[in-house]
Amino acid sequence: MTNIVSFKSVQKTYDGETLVVKNLNLDIKRGEFLTMLGPSGSGKTTCLMMLAGFETATHGEILLENRPINRIPPEKRNIGMVFQSYALFPHMSIAENLAFPLKLRKVSKSDIDSKVKRALAMVNMDRFASRMPGQLSGGQQQRIAVARALVFEPSIVLMDEPLGALDKQLREQLQFEIKRIHEESGLTVVYVTHDQSEAMTMSDRIAVFNNGVIQQLATPAKLYDSPENAFVANFIGENNDITGVVRRIESGNCIVDLDGHGQIHTGNFSSVSTNEKVSISVRPEKVLIGSDMGSVSNRFTAKVTDLIYYGDHTRVIMNACGKDGFVAKIANNGNPINFGIGSSIEVGWSVDGCCALK
Secondary structure, eight states: OOEEEEEEEEEEESSSSOEEEEEEEEEEETTOEEEEEOSTTSSHHHHHHHHHTSSOOSEEEEEETTEEOTTSOGGGSOEEEEETTOOOOTTSOHHHHHHHHHHHTTOOHHHHHHHHHHHHHHTTOGGGTTSOGGGSOHHHHHHHHHHHHHTTOOSEEEEESTTTTSOHHHHHHHHHHHHHHHHHHOOEEEEEESOHHHHHHHOSEEEEEETTEEEEEEOHHHHHHSOSSHHHHHHSSOOEEEEEEEEEEETTEEEEEOSSSOEEEESEEOSOOTTOEEEEEEOGGGOEEGGGGTTOSEEEEEEEEEEEEOSSEEEEEEEETTEEEEEEEEEOSSOOOOOOTTOEEEEEEOGGGEEEEO
16 A cells, blocks of 8 residues: 655754654555544644644655645645534535635536535535535534535545534544545545544554654554553553563563562563563453453452442452552443452453553
8 A cells, every 4th residue: 555645754843942743754555544643732733734734844844645745835735624613614505615625726617516416425414505504513514524625536634633522422423424434435534633532443543642752653453452652551542550660571471570569470561671660551351350360370469449330341440459540340241240349359360461561
């Protein structure tokens, strides 16, 4: 698969001193759905704005279809853009809003009509062409904003937190709508969000940003199961983070001492050294309790501090391995939980159920 976008040693500073994007090298593949994910101020939106042309790179080069675009104005980049705020013209009908970018490109009247109809059909909004934006719900307006970004058949579509203003149910519905459009059209989509569940649901690959640097670039499954550092482990999904010191590395296993609270054995580690301080990542669903533990290598006594019912599962909050707030998830499959708050229980996980990270 060929690259449609390449960031080459790109940096960005607003004040001439602090870099908000640091030496970014990133290739985006044609036809993929790539999400830039990270907390506020991590540099993800700045990267999107530089690609769109609304910000200028301080250093480095951005290529679109192998063509340098640093000095090309936004309207000549053939890039579609969807914002959180919809940015529809309130005095124009829906059809007129979609026709506007086509008129700027001097498309013929007959082609404008056919392209507008096709774009509205893609977002299932055919019936609303004559409506005004103020007559639509927030979700409908966002569908129109997506259609407007698609109407001139751009080579790539950028989306900046497009679902952030919507309620949970509508947001989840539109996630699947946008993913469907991506899959059916073959478009390249670059999506920015701070919502990790949104990124996991929609993306082919995710670039996790922090402090202007990509911490890891991988598929959602790879990020969740094999995080490369403690930041990624804690940012992607729920995580029990236990601090310890590497005591030995032997037979493919890393043995981590928990300063008086036992030892953890893990087979998932990289670039760690003996006597180095590390973070052990254990996902709550990897934690086994009581008779479910079998013969797992990592076994500890824990004290239950809370039980929270979530419908399909119950969260067991406990003190374990010297850490308060340690979480395990128990599936609610009809079997009653035979312990309560204040109980001492045995918990454990496999060697492959945790990671040693810097």
